[in-house]
Amino acid sequence: MESTLQSPALHAGNTTKTTKTTKTTKKGRVIAYWLVTGIFCLQMGFTAYAQLRLPQVAAMFQHLGIPDYLRVELSWAKLIGVAVLLAPAPSRLKEWAYAGFAIDLASGLLAHLAVGDGPAAWSWAAATGVLWALSYVCWRRLPAAERLRSAR
Numbered sequence: 001m002e003s004t005l006q007s008p009a010l011h012a013g014n015t016t017k018t019t020k021t022t023k024t025t026k027k028g029r030v031i032a033y034w035l036v037t038g039i040f041c042l043q044m045g046f047t048a049y050a051q052l053r054l055p056q057v058a059a060m061f062q063h064l065g066i067p068d069y070l071r072v073e074l075s076w077a078k079l080i081g082v083a084v085l086l087a088p089a090p091s092r093l094k095e096w097a098y099a100g101f102a103i104d105l106a107s108g109l110l111a112h113l114a115v116g117d118g119p120a121a122w123s124w125a126a127a128t129g130v131l132w133a134l135s136y137v138c139w140r141r142l143p144a145a146e147r148l149r150s151a152r
Contacts, residue, residue, distance in 0.1 A: 026143055033138035040131040041082045044101065047128070048078035064111045074104060091147055098136050105129045
């Protein structure tokens with residue numbers, strides 16, 4: 001009668017192959033996260049700088065009906081959010097940063113649409129929203145151990 005137990009040699013071989021594939025997948029997810037998040041943070045950092053320093057951006061805020069003090073507060077909030085995403089921080093804090101960015105981007109897009117601006121005005125907010133979504137999805141797909149490691 002034949003044994004129904006698996007051969008240990010066959011079982012070990014499958015585990016090694018699966019482990020190598022899993023490590024490659026994890027590494028790819030980490031690289032994708034940092035690539036997309038880096039581009040997203042560059043975009044948000046640039047917009048924060050532009051909101052603080054460029055007069056044409058300040059004029060656009062006036063066109064949208066947003067008070068000047070809120071433009072400054074949004075700029076500093078963006079810079080803090082960028083720092084939270086790039087630095088080791090607890091997962092809950094990163095969730096809040098992503099939520100803040102989502103509110104900021106959605107509000108900007110809606111403000112442009114509300115005053116009747118065309119795609120030339122709101123396309124940056126829409127494109128940055130796509131980067132936000134990719135960054136957030138990549139972050140959520142990171143292994144839990146990797147998210148904890150980045151918080152230390």
